[in-house]
Amino acid sequence: MVDAALGLWALLDEMAENEPQKYRRLLRERRAEAERFCSCPEPRLCVRTLPAAGERRRGLHAACGPLFVNVCGWRRVPAPAEPRARIPVIAGPLEEVAGGEASYSIIDIAYNPDVLQRREENPEAMEHLIHLTLKFVEERCNLVLSHSYKIESFKLKGSPERMWQRLKGRQLPPPHLGQSTEKELMLHQLLHSIEAEDCSDAPVLLKEESVLQSKVQLIEEISSTEVPEELSTPAYEMTTVRDANNEPVRITLKVELPEVSSVSECDLRISKDDVIINVPEKYKLQVDLPELVDEETTTAVFNKGKGVLFITAPVAKPGQ
Known part of the structure; x- marks a missing residue:
């Protein structure tokens, strides 16, 4: 792999010197590919169905309640060639x-958004x-579903x-776009494309029944091939503010996010x-x-200049 990296560096240096326009175009293409790789799936619709009564293929334990199929769009999934x-x-x-009578099953299916x-x-x-x-879900999960289904009012x-x-x-973690030079990013992507061949799952093909078209088609299952990314834990300071009787009144949390330029980048979830x-x-x-807090009255302020998020959470009153 070291020899391959050195060879790629040499090719990049030669291209940058002799064919600068082609080099810049290749960098733009690799960056666009990296951004597509880093995108998140977006929920589009949720389909609710049930296992067919009395039907179960060998090899899977009994189903628990209805099955919810989350269908989402994901730029990481390539579009069909034609x-x-x-x-x-x-x-x-x-x-x-599991939830007693309210038990159910979930499976997530991702297509290219254009599909x-x-x-x-x-x-x-x-x-x-x-x-x-x-x-496809029937074949993949070795079960038999009812022919009827319902599209839920919620998307996920x-x-x-x-x-x-x-x-x-199982794939390698995506590159950090804000921390790499264009040259480092492209090298990372090229090396990644070589290594990914050794860790990707073999595609599974499922024949499409002809419903609208006479020509038989295929659905091809591909792997997302990614391992959980290593995210940094930001520095933070938490303080419990008390009244004159030493009773907790509110909790303040100061979180340092120096690499964040806008509050829109943050996904903040506050529970009790x-x-x-x-x-x-x-x-x-x-x-x-x-302490348990009142999440409805909790406030958050982001100081863009300092890159610091301030959260103030009032302590919940007894019985609240």
Whole structure:
């Protein structure tokens, strides 16, 4: 691998010197590819169905309640080469959520956003894609589903974080765009494309039943091939403010985010007993609060100049 890296550096240096326009074009293409790789899946619709009554293929334990299929668009999934070509798809594992009579199962299916966009403009084509998706889930999870389904009013069952975790595979972590020079970024991508061949899952092909078209097509399952990224834990300071009777009144949290330039980059989740801050590709922080707080009246202010996030959470009153 060291020899390969040195060879790539030499090629890049030669291209930059002798063919500067081609070199810059290649850098732009690699950066665009890196940005596509780092994109997050976007929920588009949620389909609810049930296992067929009395039907179960050998090899899978009994189902728990309804099955929710989260269909999302993800730029990491390539578009079909042509309209009648096989459709690439990334699928997460089937996850069962136990809850007594309210038990259910979830599976996440990701297509290229353009595939979904074209079918959203044609209800009949979208119905066909949903039918294909359910047949794919049957084959992949070794089960038999009911022929009826319902499109839920919400786009996602569960949380975006859980969907993201389920869709992850085994690939190398994406590059940090803000911390690499263009030359380093391209080298990282070229090396990554070599190594990814050794860690990607073999595609699984599923024949499409002819519903709208007479020509048989294929859905091709590909791997997201990614391991969980290593995110930095930002420095923080938490203080419990008390009144004259030494009773807790509010909790303040100061979080240093020096690489964040706008509050729009932060995903802030506050519950009664913890705070979660997620800045994609940069930071991840989960803090347990020493007191239960009133999340409805909690406030957050971001100081752009200092790169510091201030959170003030009033302590919940008894019985609240």
